[in-house]
Amino acid sequence: MxxxxxxxxxxxxxxxxxxxxxxxxxxxxxxxxxxxxxxxxxxxRLKLGTLLNSIARDAGGLSDAEARRFDKLRDRAPAEPMRFE
The missing domain is CATH 1.10.1220 (Arc Repressor Mutant)
Incomplete structure (x- = not known):
């Protein structure tokens, strides 16, 4: 840290x-x-994934069941920083 x-x-x-x-x-x-x-x-705070999910739902692109399925698949682990070695 x-x-x-x-x-x-x-x-x-x-x-x-x-x-x-x-x-x-x-x-x-x-x-x-x-x-x-x-x-x-x-x-x-508003998170990007949540915002995109709500936009897709509002546009009729995802049903509630599909949104829940994507939410379960989402990797919540922090991304590893890029290395330029």
């Missing part, structure tokens, strides 16, 4: 993060990771 250093965090913000972390029963570092993950990958 990657490490990130954040400089010049105001004391009030750091104190608020420590309090928030304690309220959630985790370390300040874990709290900050949670905040960053939620900001970068919100739960309500």
């Amino acid at each position: 990657t490490s990130i250093t954040i400089r010049n965090v105001p004391d009030e913000v750091h104190r608020a993060l420590r309090i928030r972390a304690a309220m959630h029963g985790r370390s300040t570092e874990a709290e900050i990771r949670g905040i960053l993950e939620q900001a970068a990958k919100p739960e309500g």
